[in-house]
Amino acid sequence: MTTPDEVLDCLGQRCPLPVIALARRLPELPVGAVIRVLADDPAAAVDIPAWCRMRNQEFLGAAPAPGPAYDVRRVR
């Protein structure tokens, strides 16, 4: 499994704030870096992969327990 380069704590934030936080932070990391977004809003499970698709970034999947967390790799 992937070890994230950074963890973004969005616990307690409602949609679309976790996606906005991800969109702000990811471009500041080097290409290839992996960010783990901790987000307990149920919409994050849908919206983080959808954001990755719209922005051509790589969604690595839901991180293992203690989730809910989602790993994203900057690829461009």
Add this chain to the structure above:
Amino acid sequence: MIPSPVYLDAATAAPLHPVARQALLAALDDGWADPARLYWAARRARQLLDAAREATAETLGVRPDELSFTPSGTSAAHTAVLGGLLGRRRTGGALVHSTIEHSAVLHAAEHHVARGGTAVEVPVDRLGRLDLTAWSTAVAGPGVALAALIAASHEVGTVQPVEAAATACADAGVPLYVDAAQVVGRVPVPAGWSVLTASARKWGGPPGVGLLVVRKGTRWESPWPADERESGRTPGTLNLPAVVAAAASLRAAAADAAAQAARLSPLVDRIRTRVAAEVPDVEVVGDPERRLPHLVTFSCLYVDGEALLHALDRRGFAVSSGSSCTSSTLRPSHVLEAMGVLSHGNVRVSLHSGSTEADVDRFLAELPQIVADLRAQAGVVGL
């Protein structure tokens, strides 16, 4: 300036059809008695009920004795699912359904599972189209009592391959229940089902009337305590004036359906095209071709769905949303979730016979600035 109201939420409830209003008012005078009694007022009520049933059955292409009126579309859906499962309980306890059924069907499925039954969910693709291979495998599985498929998605408009799904059910000997709430009175009802439901407020009838059709020969048993009304399928006294209004408006809506579909479908195309072109970072969802004529859904990146609904409301636009922040459960729409499309900033626009080209054009003219303002307020421009 106070903007003129533009109602764009027909998929929840279409404005009352003028024919429904006339029929309702007339039936308030003539249809208040209990049609089951044996006196003059009851006979008049019975005539109204019989005529409503015959007209509705004729529109649907079914026998009058196959049709029952229910107290709502939700009640019809619950009754269809639970009765279909009960009627085939000796075969097994499994319900097969798509992931994009209406919540009324999903809640009936949960009720079934909570009492020891099982449910098998069949996925859809990103456009919201049923996975027919998975469906065929699921309905051929052991102990399947009933399969449930929505005729067309009430949230994204994607029309489902009902006739192919029905063939798979027939091959497996499993009855198919079709939730036809978004198609009855708008587009032809597909063939091959054993049980069908609809809801009058979707076609311009009054709220509080559902349709439940159980084809002859279907093993179906009412899940409710015994009641002699409506062929024993659904208990309780009908709201007869509303039933009469529902029947009259369905006949009118069905007669005008092809013309309305031909008029509204290009307006939906216009919304799909212009929203995608003129609102940055938007995802227009659902099948662009095999879709309902009157319904379109899109999601705006970084925009709060509730804020968007309120901003549109302030400009006079009534729409609905599948975003989690607009739902009482704070969960995103299970339909958007099943499709894997963006769920926040979601708007569903659904047109009706009173929707005009000017309404749509005003919506399209104002939407880009409304979204831009919300993004500017949230500080997400350029992300």
